[in-house]
Amino acid sequence: MHKPFLRTVFGVLALSLASAASAQVKPEDQIKFRQAGYSFMSWNMGKIKANLEGEYNAQQVQAAANAIAGIAGSGMGALYGPxxxxxxxxxxxxxxxxxxxxxxxxxxxxxxxxxAAANLAKVAAGGDKAAVQQAFSDTGATCKACHDKYRME
Structure with a gap:
C-alpha cells in the first residue's frame, strides 16, 4: 500500500479512537485544552522563529521542537468531540x-x-540551522493547511 493512503487511514483511525476518549471530558474542557495545546505550540514555534531570525541557539530550538512534536503526537484529536x-x-x-x-x-x-512536527524535532536534534529552517517551514505549512480550511478568523 502507498504511504499517503496508510497515513490517511491511520489518521482517521486515530481521530475515531480519540473521539471515544473525548466522551470522558466535558465539551467545554475539550475546547479549553485544545486551545491551550495550540497556544503552547504557537509559543514554541515563535521561539524557533526567533532563533532562525537571530542568534541561533540549537538547544533552545531542540527543546521547542520537542515540545511541538510532543503535543502534536499527544492525541489532541480527542479534544474534538461532540x-x-x-x-x-x-x-x-x-x-x-x-x-x-x-x-x-x-x-x-x-x-x-x-x-512534520516529528521531523522538525528530529532535524532540530541535529543542530543544522538550514535543515531546521526547512523543517520549520514544512511544519508551518501543515498548520496553515488546516487553518485555511477549518479555522474561522
Missing amino acids: GTEKDIGSLKTRVKPEFFQQMPNVGKLATDFNA
Whole structure:
C-alpha cells in the first residue's frame, strides 16, 4: 500500500479512537485544552522563529521542537468531540463545522502535521540551522493547511 493512503487511514483511525476518549471530558474542557495545546505550540514555534531570525541557539530550538512534536503526537484529536463544534457559553471556538463533517481530510491533515512536527524535532536534534529552517517551514505549512480550511478568523 502507498504511504499517503496508510497515513490517511491511520489518521482517521486515530481521530475515531480519540473521539471515544473525548466522551470522558466535558465539551467545554475539550475546547479549553485544545486551545491551550495550540497556544503552547504557537509559543514554541515563535521561539524557533526567533532563533532562525537571530542568534541561533540549537538547544533552545531542540527543546521547542520537542515540545511541538510532543503535543502534536499527544492525541489532541480527542479534544474534538461532540458539542465542541460550537461556542459554549462565553467559551468561543474558531473551528468551522465542516471540520466535523470531513474526517478523512481532517485525518490526512492531522497526520501530515504530526509527521512534520516529528521531523522538525528530529532535524532540530541535529543542530543544522538550514535543515531546521526547512523543517520549520514544512511544519508551518501543515498548520496553515488546516487553518485555511477549518479555522474561522
